[in-house]
Amino acid sequence: xxxxxxxxxxxxxxxxxxxxxxxxxxxxxxxxxxxxxxxxxxxxxxxxxxxxxxxxxxxxxxxxxxxxxxxxxxxxxxxxxxxxxxxxxxxxxxxxxxxxxxxxxxxxxxxxxxxxxxxxxxxxxxxxxxxxxxxxxxxxxxxxxxxxxxxxxxxxxxxxxxxxxxxxxxxxxxxxxxxxxxxxxxxxxxxxxxxxxxxxxxxxxxxxxxxxxxxxxxxxxxxxxxxxxxxxxxxxxxxxxxxxxxxxxxxxxxxxxxxxxxxxxxxxxxxxxxxxxxxxxxxxxxxxxxxxxxxxxxxxxxxxxxxxxxxxxxxxxxxxxxxxxxxxxxxxxxxxxxxxxxxxxxxxxxxxxxxxxxxxxxxxxxxxxxxxxxxx
Amino acid sequence: xxxxxxxxxxxxxxxxxxxxxxxxxxxxxxxxxxxxxxxxxxxxxxxxxxxxxxxxxxxxxxxxxxxxxxxxxxxxxxxxxxxxxxxxxxxxxxxxxxxxxxxxxxxxxxxxxxxxxxxxxxxxxxxxxxxxxxxxxxxxxxxxxxxxxxxxxxxxxxxxxxxxxxxxxxxxxxxxxxxxxxxxxxxxxxxxxxxxxxxxxxxxxxxxxxxxxxxxxxxxxxxxxxxxxxxxxxxxxxxxxxxxxxxxxxxxxxxxxxxxxxxxxxxxxxxxxxxxxxxxxxxxxxxxxxxxxxxxxxxxxxxxxxxxxxxxxxxxxxxxxxxxxxxxxxxxxxxxxxxxxxxxxxxxxxxxxxxxxxxxxxxxxxxxxxxxxxxx
Numbered sequence: 157x158x159x160x161x162x163x164x165x166x167x168x169x170x171x172x173x174x175x176x177x178x179x180x181x182x183x184x185x186x187x188x189x190x191x192x193x194x195x196x197x198x199x200x201x202x203x204x205x206x207x208x209x210x211x212x213x214x215x216x217x218x219x220x221x222x223x224x225x226x227x228x229x230x231x232x233x234x235x236x237x238x239x240x241x242x243x244x245x246x247x248x249x250x251x252x253x254x255x256x257x258x259x260x261x262x263x264x265x266x267x268x269x270x271x272x273x274x275x276x277x278x279x280x281x282x283x284x285x286x287x288x289x290x291x292x293x294x295x296x297x298x299x300x301x302x303x304x305x306x307x308x309x310x311x312x313x314x315x316x317x318x319x320x321x322x323x324x325x326x327x328x329x330x331x332x333x334x335x336x337x338x339x340x341x342x343x344x345x346x347x348x349x350x351x352x353x354x355x356x357x358x359x360x361x362x363x364x365x366x367x368x369x370x371x372x373x374x375x376x377x378x379x380x381x382x383x384x385x386x387x388x389x390x391x392x393x394x395x396x397x398x399x400x401x402x403x404x405x406x407x408x409x410x411x412x413x414x415x416x417x418x419x420x421x422x423x424x425x426x427x428x429x430x431x432x433x434x435x436x437x438x439x440x441x442x443x444x445x446x447x448x449x450x451x452x453x454x455x456x457x458x459x460x461x462x463x464x465x466x467x468x469x470x471x472x473x474x475x476x477x478x479x480x481x482x483x484x485x486x487x488x489x490x491x492x493x494x495x496x497x498x499x500x501x502x503x504x505x506x507x508x509x510x511x512x513x514x515x516x517x518x519x520x521x522x523x524x525x526x527x528x529x530x531x532x
Numbered sequence: 533x534x535x536x537x538x539x540x541x542x543x544x545x546x547x548x549x550x551x552x553x554x555x556x557x558x559x560x561x562x563x564x565x566x567x568x569x570x571x572x573x574x575x576x577x578x579x580x581x582x583x584x585x586x587x588x589x590x591x592x593x594x595x596x597x598x599x600x601x602x603x604x605x606x607x608x609x610x611x612x613x614x615x616x617x618x619x620x621x622x623x624x625x626x627x628x629x630x631x632x633x634x635x636x637x638x639x640x641x642x643x644x645x646x647x648x649x650x651x652x653x654x655x656x657x658x659x660x661x662x663x664x665x666x667x668x669x670x671x672x673x674x675x676x677x678x679x680x681x682x683x684x685x686x687x688x689x690x691x692x693x694x695x696x697x698x699x700x701x702x703x704x705x706x707x708x709x710x711x712x713x714x715x716x717x718x719x720x721x722x723x724x725x726x727x728x729x730x731x732x733x734x735x736x737x738x739x740x741x742x743x744x745x746x747x748x749x750x751x752x753x754x755x756x757x758x759x760x761x762x763x764x765x766x767x768x769x770x771x772x773x774x775x776x777x778x779x780x781x782x783x784x785x786x787x788x789x790x791x792x793x794x795x796x797x798x799x800x801x802x803x804x805x806x807x808x809x810x811x812x813x814x815x816x817x818x819x820x821x822x823x824x825x826x827x828x829x830x831x832x833x834x835x836x837x838x839x840x841x842x843x844x845x846x847x848x849x850x851x852x853x854x855x856x857x858x859x860x861x862x863x864x865x866x867x868x869x870x871x872x873x874x875x876x877x878x879x880x881x882x883x884x885x886x887x888x889x890x891x892x893x894x895x896x897x898x899x900x901x902x903x904x905x906x907x908x
Contacts, residue, residue: 246619250694250695251690254695278658282695282696282697283694286697286698309658312626312627313627318626318630318660319626319658319659319660320658320661321657321658321662321697322661322662399662
């Protein structure tokens with residue numbers, strides 16, 4: 157850890173009483189992981205879970221950093237991709253953590269993107285009915301969204317993230333250097349979640365993104381600023397509503413449509429990744445809000461223009477391959493977990509940065525909207 | 533539900549703030565289940581999980597009772613036995629609950645003994661990151677222990693109950709009529725947990741059991757009294773320490789040895805069931821306490837005499853078949869979840885009803901004690 161790294165580093169605190177924790181954001185945090193963890197953890201054993209994309213690049217330096225700080229670690233490398241988020245790999249992670257004799261003061265570490273974080277966090281949440289957990293997110297999506305807030309889980313054939321627990325991490329280390337090794341497509345997908353925070357309730361941040369997005373993509377201070385602003389936005393929502401009984405639902409802007417599209421494409425990342433689904437979903441949510449006369453069509457057009465400019469898909473017609481009939485997409489929407497007594501809950505908007513939870517959206521309106529938008 | 537039933541019914545309240553719930557104890561509660569559930573649940577859909585022993589006897593009357601009260605239900609019948617508490621069946625229950633479109637105001641019901649309760653509770657705790665859950669325990673063990681307090685889980689090859697969550701039920705219906713269909717062996721196994729509450733901190737209750745156990749085995753008011761006293765004892769401990777950071781550990785009296793013996797016999801119920809392991813474990817805990825000069829050997833002799841009188845095993849020599857070497861039993865003990873930074877935590881005692889948590893028991897003392905007691 158150089159002086160330069162620590163001077164540009166930002167810390168966001170997630171306030172949750174005796175389960176509060178820090179998110180450290182900045183360059184060089186993988187190399188500094190051992191000392192940051194050793195300073196906070198009573199135990200001296202760690203089980204690291206990563207995948208076949210991240211492992212070959214970052215597992216060695218991460219393990220060296222732990223070892224230098226006197227932490228013993230074992231590692232498990234899983235296949236990369238959304239399909240890893242299932243029972244089979246959950247079982248493998250639990251078995252590996254128990255086999256490593258991780259005790260209550262030790263920790264389980266997720267070194268990877270959202271898939272590794274969600275799966276490993278779920279395992280940490282159920283091994284011994286709850287073990288310490290550290291997130292080292294290596295994708296932009298994971299840094300600004302999935303590694304913060306304690307939602308963990310796996311997919312079911314009935315839908316995405318339908319099985320899981322709330323289990324807060326004890327620490328998040330977001331090393332911004334690792335984002336340089338992401339593909340443009342992956343970086344863009346994470347950017348969709350950054351833009352989401354603006355669209356929820358930060359119109360000034362969205363305007364700032366419209367002006368500065370090139371600098372965020374290129375790296376440097378604007379990137380760290382965008383990540384810190386996103387983490388702070390999520391931390392604020394989580395502190396106010398940890399279990400998603402109220403305002404936390406706003407974080408699902410674009411996600412109800414997005415999840416349904418991911419299910420409809422069989423979680424095949426060659427066709428659609430999560431952030432792309434969210435991008436299309438956010439545009440659909442703004443268009444649907446306009447159709448319901450809640451917002452001006454200009455807001456939807458502005459969202460569509462910005463996401464198009466950064467290279468994200470904004471319409472179902474941009475998804476390669478065939479989609480199932482609109483009715484099957486509706487089934488996936490109805491099965492999504494944001495359903496109460498048969499009524500559909502959606503995040504809709506009154507304009508840029510003016511999103512709200514609508515919990516009585518008529519299914520028939522959604523279906524007829526989808527049919528209009530459908531690529532056939 | 534007859535007037536006679538409701539007049540003999542007892543209610544124990546588990547006080548956990550906004551997650552408080554009632555345990556109803558008495559005859560006729562399976563027939564009354566529909567009205568009791570309908571009075572408390574907002575939703576009108578239920579997924580019932582049971583096993584191949586309980587299902588053929590109680591599933592029909594239970595489903596009829598639900599239907600009469602306007603509740604739609606689906607059911608899933610699993611194989612009976614401890615081996616059902618694994619990932620494969622957890623996955624099946626989650627899938628069944630999601631397939632039945634159980635929503636947030638609906639509920640998942642466990643109709644069965646401890647295995648069905650622990651497995652189904654775990655599934656309810658992770659489906660949609662936490663669904664409503666109702667326990668209808670059909671064994672004495674489940675009525676006085678596992679259905680109360682929110683501990684759920686499955687076994688791992690590394691040990692029993694090592695994977696799970698804390699997930700409190702919304703209601704427990706303990707129908708005392710169903711205990712008449714239990715085998716004597718099963719009833720006795722549950723009785724070990726009843727005796728445990730006396731041995732933890734209720735010496736008068738233990739004396740009362742020594743006098744009245746025949747009436748408890750025969751049925752009638754003493755049985756309901758013993759169950760209600762046990763549930764109240766557990767409810768008090770759980771209310772004081774839901775997550776087992778302190779006094780709740782006392783409920784593990786006899787369980788560290790017991791779990792190790794269950795693991796050593798491969799969870800083979802023809803050799804040893806949980807309550808039998810606890811019975812032997814409680815005797816060992818009292819004997820080990822005497823050896824450590826913490827308690828008089830008379831206490832251990834009194835526990836051994838009473839448990840022998842009711843027909844429970846009290847020594848490892850009574851387990852049919854070979855046991856692995858004492859060293860392997862020690863491994864299982866060390867891997868048990870009540871371990872902190874390498875030191876062994878045991879529940880020891882200063883005499884009848886004077887148990888306490890000892891968190892610095894030397895492994896070498898335990899091993900040499902086990903070798904003395906070993907059946908070879």
